[in-house]
Amino acid sequence: MGETRRRNGVETRAEILRVALDLFTTQGYESTSLRQISDELGIQKASLYYYFPGKEDIVRPGFAARGSEAQTLLEWAKAQPAAPDLLRRTVLRWVDTFSVEKLRGIRFVNANPTLMRTIALDSSAAIRDPLEGLVALLGDSYLGADRVLLRMAFLSINAAAAAAAAGTPDQEIVAAARRASLAILDALSVA
Amino acid sequence: MGETRRRNGVETRAEILRVALDLFTTQGYESTSLRQISDELGIQKASLYYYFPGKEDIVRPGFAARGSEAQTLLEWAKAQPAAPDLLRRTVLRWVDTFSVEKLRGIRFVNANPTLMRTIALDSSAAIRDPLEGLVALLGDSYLGADRVLLRMAFLSINAAAAAAAAGTPDQEIVAAARRASLAILDALSVA
Numbered sequence: 419m420g421e422t423r424r425r426n427g428v429e430t431r432a433e434i435l436r437v438a439l440d441l442f443t444t445q446g447y448e449s450t451s452l453r454q455i456s457d458e459l460g461i462q463k464a465s466l467y468y469y470f471p472g473k474e475d476i477v478r479p480g481f482a483a484r485g486s487e488a489q490t491l492l493e494w495a496k497a498q499p500a501a502p503d504l505l506r507r508t509v510l511r512w513v514d515t516f517s518v519e520k521l522r523g524i525r526f527v528n529a530n531p532t533l534m535r536t537i538a539l540d541s542s543a544a545i546r547d548p549l550e551g552l553v554a555l556l557g558d559s560y561l562g563a564d565r566v567l568l569r570m571a572f573l574s575i576n577a578a579a580a581a582a583a584a585g586t587p588d589q590e591i592v593a594a595a596r597r598a599s600l601a602i603l604d605a606l607s608v609a
Numbered sequence: 610m611g612e613t614r615r616r617n618g619v620e621t622r623a624e625i626l627r628v629a630l631d632l633f634t635t636q637g638y639e640s641t642s643l644r645q646i647s648d649e650l651g652i653q654k655a656s657l658y659y660y661f662p663g664k665e666d667i668v669r670p671g672f673a674a675r676g677s678e679a680q681t682l683l684e685w686a687k688a689q690p691a692a693p694d695l696l697r698r699t700v701l702r703w704v705d706t707f708s709v710e711k712l713r714g715i716r717f718v719n720a721n722p723t724l725m726r727t728i729a730l731d732s733s734a735a736i737r738d739p740l741e742g743l744v745a746l747l748g749d750s751y752l753g754a755d756r757v758l759l760r761m762a763f764l765s766i767n768a769a770a771a772a773a774a775a776g777t778p779d780q781e782i783v784a785a786a787r788r789a790s791l792a793i794l795d796a797l798s799v800a
Contacts, residue, residue: 531722531723532722532723562781562784563781563782563784563785563788564785565774565777565781566769566772566773566777566781566782566784566785567785567788567789569772569773569774570768570769570772570785570789572772573768573771573772576768576771576772577761577764577767577768577771577772578757578761580764580767580768580771581757581760581761581763581764581767581768582757582760583756583760586756586757590753590754590756590757591754591757593753593754593757594754594755594757594758594761597754597758597793597796598758598761598789598792598793598796600796601789601792601793601795601796602788602789602792602793604792605788605789605791605792
């Protein structure tokens with residue numbers, strides 16, 4: 419895309435993240451070099467290094483951001499007064515926020531499954547642990563299959579991403595995930 | 610387990626498949642040797658070779674069986690008269706049959722993701738292609754998010770397996786998958 423338009427640091431950083439994650443997803447993390455990312459962006463390799471000294475530095479912020487989002491949601495849910503619709507509101511907060519970023523992360527993980535066992539494992543736990551906390555907090559009275567359904571309601575974006583045909587627009591996947599979450603929550607036995 | 614009880618060939622074969630797939634799933638396909646499988650079963654390595662000359666021979670039958678099941682379901686659905694509940698009956702046939710075997714296969718695939726890109730890729734397509742055929746046959750009038758939801762209804766066992774906590778009994782996962790499929794089908798827009 420070149421640098422004909424003057425970009426500020428935040429924009430450049432976001433653009434690098436988007437392009438690099440796309441490359442990591444389509445051709446694999448291991449097979450993608452920093453050189454290739456800078457070429458794809460039409461920027462100097464030195465500029466890329468300025469923002470991200472290594473490939474791991476590109477991957478970690480996304481996980482950290484989603485982990486922080488999950489942690490914030492857990493704290494929010496803990497602070498709410500008990501209410502019949504708290505579970506539903508909490509699930510929808512997770513499904514409705516940063517949905518496209520979540521999809522991007524899920525696709526990256528699915529394309530680089532073994533990577534998650536090494537470098538990004540701690541980042542992955544940073545998302546999983548607060549979600550576990552939410553299940554424990556809100557799902558205490560749901561047992562057996564209901565407990566599995568409650569987890570499925572939280573993870574509908576993952577399921578929708580896995581089920582959707584290649585090339586399905588993000589907004590259709592996100593819309594399906596939202597409707598699936600609502601349908602699954604309605605199917606829970608009354609707690 | 611030893612061979613104190615006399616087993617016939619069919620039983621022995623099934624037992625080898627079960628034990629080997631468990632080992633492939635818990636410690637990885639590459640890290641598991643035929644020797645270890647025969648030790649775990651308490652049988653001679655020669656007996657194991659008699660049934661399965663190599664590790665791939667252990668993995669392929671499961672995929673072939675599920676692929677054949679999906680193909681049979683597609684042919685069954687094609688032979689049915691058009692009816693409002695045909696989609697629902699077809700999805701439930703997929704979700705309700707060989708559910709535990711499906712779970713076992715899904716766990717194996719999730720534990721050995723890169724393997725699916727090499728040896729078992731054609732086996733995986735043997736399942737995916739007939740399921741695609743079912744989506745095309747029954748989901749023609751479902752577009753956008755509805756199309757994604759239709760796929761999610763077929764793949765509820767996969768989603769339930771991914772969402773369930775470690776150690777969740779198979780029957781709870783299968784029950785959740787069934788209820789999720791029904792809930793998602795109910796959430797489809799009227800075609």
